[in-house]
Amino acid sequence: MFDLLLRGGNVVNAGGAARADVAIEGGRIAALLAPGESAVARDEIDVAGCDLLPGLVDAHVHLRDPGLTHKEDFQSGTRSAAVGGVTTLLDMPTDEPWTWNAGQLRDKMQLAAGRLHTDVGFQVVVRRDLAGLRELRELAPVSFELFTADVPEAFLHDTLDGMDRAMRALAPLDVLIGVSPGDESILAGETRRNAGRAGGVCEFQASRPPLAESAGIARAVLAAAATGARIHIRQTNSALGIATWRRLRDMADASIETTPQCLLFAKDSYERLGANLKASPPLREQEDLVAMREALRAGAIDIVATDHAPHSPAEKAASYANFADIPGGMPGVQTLLATMLHFVDQGDIALKDLVRMCSANPAARFGLGGRKGAIRPGHDADILILDPSKRTVVHNEDQLSRAGYTPFDGLDVPWRLLRVLLRGREIFGAGGVAEARGGAVVTAGPTSAHADR
Numbered sequence: 001m002f003d004l005l006l007r008g009g010n011v012v013n014a015g016g017a018a019r020a021d022v023a024i025e026g027g028r029i030a031a032l033l034a035p036g037e038s039a040v041a042r043d044e045i046d047v048a049g050c051d052l053l054p055g056l057v058d059a060h061v062h063l064r065d066p067g068l069t070h071k072e073d074f075q076s077g078t079r080s081a082a083v084g085g086v087t088t089l090l091d092m093p094t095d096e097p098w099t100w101n102a103g104q105l106r107d108k109m110q111l112a113a114g115r116l117h118t119d120v121g122f123q124v125v126v127r128r129d130l131a132g133l134r135e136l137r138e139l140a141p142v143s144f145e146l147f148t149a150d151v152p153e154a155f156l157h158d159t160l161d162g163m164d165r166a167m168r169a170l171a172p173l174d175v176l177i178g179v180s181p182g183d184e185s186i187l188a189g190e191t192r193r194n195a196g197r198a199g200g201v202c203e204f205q206a207s208r209p210p211l212a213e214s215a216g217i218a219r220a221v222l223a224a225a226a227t228g229a230r231i232h233i234r235q236t237n238s239a240l241g242i243a244t245w246r247r248l249r250d251m252a253d254a255s256i257e258t259t260p261q262c263l264l265f266a267k268d269s270y271e272r273l274g275a276n277l278k279a280s281p282p283l284r285e286q287e288d289l290v291a292m293r294e295a296l297r298a299g300a301i302d303i304v305a306t307d308h309a310p311h312s313p314a315e316k317a318a319s320y321a322n323f324a325d326i327p328g329g330m331p332g333v334q335t336l337l338a339t340m341l342h343f344v345d346q347g348d349i350a351l352k353d354l355v356r357m358c359s360a361n362p363a364a365r366f367g368l369g370g371r372k373g374a375i376r377p378g379h380d381a382d383i384l385i386l387d388p389s390k391r392t393v394v395h396n397e398d399q400l401s402r403a404g405y406t407p408f409d410g411l412d413v414p415w416r417l418l419r420v421l422l423r424g425r426e427i428f429g430a431g432g433v434a435e436a437r438g439g440a441v442v443t444a445g446p447t448s449a450h451a452d453r
Contacts, residue, residue, distance in 0.1 A: 001040050001041060001042060002023040002024060002025045002030055002031075002039060002040065002041035002042070003024050003025050003026065003041060003042055003043065003424060004023075004024040004025075004041055004042070004043050004044070004045070004381075004424055005021055005022070005023055005024070005033075005039060005041040005043070005044045005045070006021060006022040006024070006044075006045050006047050006052065006383070006385070007021050007036075007044055007045065007046055007047060007048065008021065008035065008046060008047055008048030008049070008050075009021075009022065009047035009048070009050050009051070009052040009385070010049075010050065010051050010052065011032065011052045011375050012051055012052065012053050012351045012352060012355055012375075013054065013352065013355055013360070013374050013375055013376065014352055014353075014355045014356035014359070014360035014361075014373075014374070014452055015352065016352050017051075017351065017352060019035045020032040020033060020034070020035065021033040021034070021035055021036070021037060021039070022052065022375060022381075022383065023039060023041065024041075024381040024421075024424040025424075026424075027380060027381055027423035027424045027425070028377075028378060028379065028380055028381055028423070028424070029375060029376060029377050029378065029379050029380075029381050030377060031377055032375070032376070032377065045385075045419075047385050049387070049388070049389065050385050050386060050387055050388070050418065051351065051385075051386045051388055051415070052375060052383055052384065052385055052386075053085075053351070053354070053355055053359070053375075053383070053384040053386065054355060054359040054360070054372070054373055054374050054375050054379070054382060054383065054384070055085065055086070055087025055088060055118075055359065055372070055380075055382030055383065055384060055420065055421075055422065056084075056085050056086040056087065056088075056336055056337060056358045056359055056384070057086070057087070057088040057090070057358065057359055057362040057363045057366075057368065057372055057373060058081065058086045058088070058089050058090065058305050058306050058308065058332075058333055058336055058358075058362070059090045059232075059257060059303055059305040059362040059365070059366060060090065060092065060234065060235065060257060060259070060305035060306060060307045060308070061077070061081075061089045061090060061091050061092060061305075061306065061307075061308045061333060062091070062092050062094060062095075062307070062308060062309040062310075062329065063077040063078075063089065063091045063095075063120070063308075064077070064095060064310065065077075065095060065108075065111065065112070066095055066096065066107075066108065066111055067095050067096025067097065068095055068096050070312050070402070071310050071311050071312055071315070071402060071403070072310045072401060072402050072403070073115075073402075074111070074112050074115040074116055074120070075115045075116075075117070075437070076400065076401060076402050077089070077308070077310075077333065077401065078115075078116045078117040078118040078120065078437075078439055079117045079400050079433050080331070080333050080334040080399065080400040080401045081117070081118045081333040081334065082117045082118050082420055082422075082427045082428045082433050082434075083334050083398075083400055083420075083428055083432075083433060084333055084334035084335060084336055084337050084338070084417075085336075085337040085384045085417050085420055085428075086118060086333050086334075086336055086337070087118050087119060087372075087382040087384075087420065087422050087427075088118060088119045088120070088121065088363070088368065088372050088382070088442065089118055089119070089120045089121070089308075089333065090120075090121045090122075090123055090142050090143070090305075090362070090366055091120055091121070091122050091123060092123050092145065093122070093123050093124050093125040093145060094125070094151075095108075098125050098152075098155065099122065099123075099124050099125060100124060100125045100126070100127050100131070100132065100136075100155070101131070101132040101135070101136065102132060102135035102136050102138070102139055105122060105124055105136060105139050105141060106139065108122060109122065109139075109441045112441055113441065114437060115437055116437055116438075116439025116440065116441070117427055117433060117434070117437050117438075117439050118422060118427070118439045119372075119382075119422065119439050119440050119441070119442045120439060120440075120441055120442065121141070121142040121366065121367075121368065121441070121442045121443065121444070122141050122142065122441070123141055123142055123143040123144070123145055123178060124136050124141045124143070124144055124145065125144075125145045125147070125155050126144050126145060126146050126155070126157070126166055126170070126177075127154055127155060128153070128154055128155065128156060128157060128162065129154075130165070130166060130169050133169060133170065133173060134173065137173045137175060139443070140367070140443035140444045140445075141175075141443070141444065142176070142366040142367055142368070142442075142443070142444045143175070143176045143177065143178045143232065143366060143444075144170055144173075144175050144176070144177050144178070145177075145178040145179075145180070146163065146166055146167075146177060146178065146179045146180070146220075147180050147182075148163070148179065148180060148181060148182045148183070148184065148216050148219070148220075149180075149182030149183055149184040149186075149187050149208075149212065149216070150182060150184070150187055150208075150280065156184065158183075158184035158185070160219050160222070160223065163179075163219055163220065163223045164223045164226060164227065167223050167224060167226075167227040167229040167231075168227050168229075170229055171227045171228050171229040171230075175230070175444070176230050176231070176232055176365060176366060176367065176444070177224075177229055177230060177231045177232070178231075178232050178233075178234055179216070179220040179231050179232070179233050179234060180216075180234040180235070181212075181213050181214075181215075181216025181217045181219075181220060181233055181234065181236070181241070182208065182212050182213065182216045182281075183211070183212035183215045183216055186207065186208075186209065186211065186212045186215075187207050187208065187212070190203070190206050190207035191207065194207075199322040199323060199324055200322075200323050201267065201270050201282070201323050203322070203323070203324070204278075204282050204322075204323045204324045205267065205282045205283075205284075207324065208280055208281055208282055210238035210239065210240035210241055210284065210288065211240065213236060213237075213238050213240070213241040213281060214238065214240045214241045214243070214244040217233055217236065217241055217244045217245050217248070217256075218244055218248060220233055220254070221233075221245075221248040221249065221251055221252050221254055222248070222251070222252075224251075224252035224253065224254055225251040225252040228253075229252075229253075230253045230254075231252065231253070231254045231255075232254070232255045232256070232257065232303075232365060232366075233245070233254065233255070233256040233257070234257060234307075235257060235258060235259050235262065235281060235305075235307055236256055236257070236258055236262070236281075236292075237258060237259070237262035237281050237283070237284055237288065237292060238281070238284050238288045238291075238292075239284075239287055239288045239290075239291035239292075242291055242292060242295045242300060243291070245300070246295075246300055255302040255303060255361070255365050256300075256301065256302050256303070257301070257302065257303040257304065257305050258292060258295075258296075258301050258304060259304065259305060259306055259307050259332070260304065260306065260332065260335070260336065260339035260340070260408070261277070261279070261283075261307075261330065261332070261407060262281075262283075262284075262289075262292055263289070263292055263293060263296060263304075263339075263343070264289075264339065264342075264408070265277060265283050265289070265407070266283055266284060266285060266286045266288070266289045267282075267283045267284060267285055267286075268286070269283060270283065273407055275316045275317070275320075275326045276316055276330060276405060276407055277330065277407055278323065278326040278327075278328055279307065279309065279328045279329050279330055280328050293348060296343065296348055296349060297348050297349065299353075299453050300453075301357060302357065302361050302365070302452075302453065303357055303358070303361050303362050303365065304336070304340060304357045304358055305336075305358075305362065306332025306333055306335075306336050307329065307332065308329075308330075308331055308332040308333045308401075309328070309329025309330065309331075309332075310329065310330070310331040310401045310402055310403035311327040311329060311403060312402060312403070313403065313404045313405070315327045316403075330403065330406075330407055331399065331401040331403040331405070331406060332406075333401070334398075334399055334400060334401060334406070335394055335406050335408050335411075336358060337358075337384070337417065338392055338394050338408065338411060338413050339408055339411065339413075340354045340357075340358055341354070341392070341413040341414060341415050342411060342413045344414075345413055345414050355373075355374075356452055359372070359373040359374070360373040360374055360452060361373070361452055364452070366444060367443075367444025367445045367446060368442060368444070368445070369445070369446070370445065371442070371445075372442075380422075380423050381421055381423055381424035382421060382422055382423065383420075383421040384417060384419075384420055384421075385417070385418045385419040385420075385421075386415045386416065386417055386418065387415065387416045387418050388414065388415050390415070390416035391412060391413065391414055391415070391416060392412070392413050392414075392415065392416050392417070393410070393411070393412045393413075394406055394408045394409060394410065394411040394412075394413075395409060395410075396409045400433075418430075422438060422439065423438070425438055427439075
């Protein structure tokens with residue numbers, strides 16, 4: 001006897017869609033049955049006419065816990081994610097303190113226990129002196145992060161030599177290396193040239209131009225090719241950056257991500273949303289936005305993540321002498337599904353592509369394949385139930401993040417998320433978010449050689 005049967009749904013995986021009844025037992029998918037096939041379960045849900053998607057895996061999230069919990073914490077961030085259909089969050093290491101050693105990672109894992117509405121995997125930062133790597137590896141974080149610009153010196157890998165040295169140390173550990181592409185020399189040069197002057201949006205853009213992004217991508221791919229390291233390139237959003245990626249990506253075991261905001265907003269959006277859109281990389285020109293949407297349609301983007309990085313409303317609303325001084329980042333986990341459904345509605349992608357970029361690829365790439373990212377026997381029963389006959393409108397007042405807003409306010413998309421299951425248990429439904437916090441800390445297993453393109 002199964003624990004639960006989902007009857008009559010259209011199961012959507014990265015490879016395509018098919019009608020099937022989904023049998024769940026012990027928190028995992030036990031079988032995909034022919035529609036109407038005889039089976040017995042303790043409970044059944046009629047999902048006739050609904051699309052069933054695997055829970056989304058957001059590979060780039062800042063939950064701000066510990067140390068910055070006035071912005072967000074494990075409970076508020078994962079609650080927001082559950083409402084949006086993100087069942088697994090991969091948390092970045094830039095909290096307070098930055099997570100760079102085994103003791104800090106153990107503390108973070110213990111702090112999260114019992115406070116999660118969704119599953120969470122942790123990412124760690126690599127120090128410039130490469131301290132503590134083997135001890136960290138024993139705890140199986142989902143990635144080791146290299147930052148190339150705009151971070152404290154202890155964590156700055158701003159030369160090709162430094163990146164090569166770090167990758168040579170990490171490659172034998174069989175880990176995924178996240179690289180945030182940039183160029184510290186350009187940032188430093190612009191800062192010197194503008195010393196003493198108030199800087200606006202244009203100055204902020206000039207300090208972090210497409211040239212810096214593309215140079216960071218090139219250095220990362222070349223270093224990975226030379227060392228045999230597996231890399232994942234963080235948020236790209238420029239025509240030059242994506243062109244560089246397309247030229248070089250086959251040289252190494254590499255994948256790349258972008259974000260919904262980089263696919264929906266250009267520089268002129270600052271006029272309307274101002275501080276609420278301030279983040280790094282800065283928004284680009286309209287031609288960059290066009291290039292990014294074309295790359296999305298062409299399958300050149302492996303993963304779409306959110307870079308969920310909330311700040312308190314007071315922090316965003318304060319007055320700053322320079323645009324660059326505004327705290328960078330915006331909320332995103334609650335709206336990842338809605339923004340991706342917008343691209344489906346626009347004809348840029350299909351539902352299976354949404355699953356590929358937001359479930360299957362991040363799960364496989366970050367060591368969660370076989371557990372997350374697909375509705376398939378043996379996988380965790382993390383399932384989204386969507387009604388294609390209804391629509392969803394994104395509103396600021398519905399957001400559960402402590403940021404208290406969304407840059408996508410007013411977005412109207414087809415489909416409505418009816419239920420979210422995490423390992424077969426409902427964490428979101430008609431009654432809202434379940435009070436029970438059944439999320440768990442997940443750790444990395446083997447990662448796939450390449451993202452599914």
